[in-house]
Amino acid sequence: MKPFCFADGKFIPTESATIHPSDLGLIRGYGIFDFFRTANYQPLFLDHYLDRFITSAEKTYLPLDYSRAELKSIITGLIEKNDLREGGIRMVLSGGVSENHFSPAKGKLFIFAESLIFPSEEKYQQGVKLLTLEYVRAIADIKTTNYTLPVWHSVNWKRLGAEDVLYHWNGWVSESSRSNFFIVKDGVIHTPDQHILLGITRKHLLHLAGNAVIRPISLEEVWEAEEAFISSTTKILLPVTQLDDRKIGNGKVGKTTLEILEKFRKLELETVS
Template structure:
């Protein structure tokens, strides 16, 4: 974590940021967050992330006493004070201290600046493994702080040499624990349509690809795909070459996945340089 953060209505030393021990964020796991990158000191896709954060606050009934303009000003000040050329900004709104210890209350806003480490280049070159997990994330369309199940399960997939999990229910896929999921078959790109977070990287990859089918995808389709990949803020686009013990396509990153990754990198340059 970088030296300065926003808490208690002001920019302070990050080590002085505190939260009440009875906040719903701690005792119930109730809160929202969002995370985006800075590239060349510029917050990448900031407007889209603020759209999602503001909508999440409204949909989770958590009061947010800051306007879009105020949030933008805080973000830019933090980038400057932390000299955050290439890093991450994490916005967190806690569930608040509730009179009945259960209902949403007026929470606390934190905005942190962080260092960011991308996956090793080897993972982009060789692809990654996902482990299937029968699960649907609660209120998946909102970026909540509730990651208890995948955090608990992470010991299993780390021991198996997997990068992450792939959620499925009743034979259909949704997402990974921190990423969106895509398949490619006969040149056609598809991504699940329900029980997913509308990722900002997902949105931009869909726009870059041009034609993407947003529809139900079965586990069998994924296993039979020519290519598969995940997208997220911190990974951008990682090729998936194995699901459980099943090799995807040739077992190597495919041309569609790698081509989209290159297009995304070019988009970053256009925006931030």
């Protein structure tokens, strides 16, 4: 975490940021957040992330007392104050202190600047392993702060040498705990359409792919896919070469995966140039 954050309507030392112990974000796990990266001091795809954050606030009935222009100004100031050339910005809106300790209330806005840790180059070259998990994330289209199950389950991932999980329910896959999921069949990218967060990286990858297909995907199809990968703000596009104890395709990072990753990296460079 970087030295300065935005809280209580001003820039303060990050270590001084506080939240009420009865805030729903703490006692009920109710709140929203969003996270994006900076490159060359510029926030990447900021309007897309603000769209999602503002919509999440509306859908969770949490008042957001800042306009889009004000949020942009705060973010720009925070990047400058922390000299954040390459890093991350995390926006959090808590559930607030509720009279009945349950209903959404007026929450507290925090905006933090963070250092980033990307996956190792080895993971991009060799791919990663996912574990199947029967689960559907609650209100998946909203980026809530409730990650109780994957945080608890992550101890098991590390023990089994996995990067993350792949959620599925009634035979249909949806997403990873912090990433969108894709498969490649006959050189065409396919991605699930239900019970997912509409990722910003996912959005740009679909645009770059051009002929990608958004549809229900069965777990059986994943086993038979030529390639697979996950996408997120911090992973960008991470190849998946193993699911549980079975290889995806030939167990190696595929051509289509590498091509779309290269296109996205070029897009990022164009965005900050």
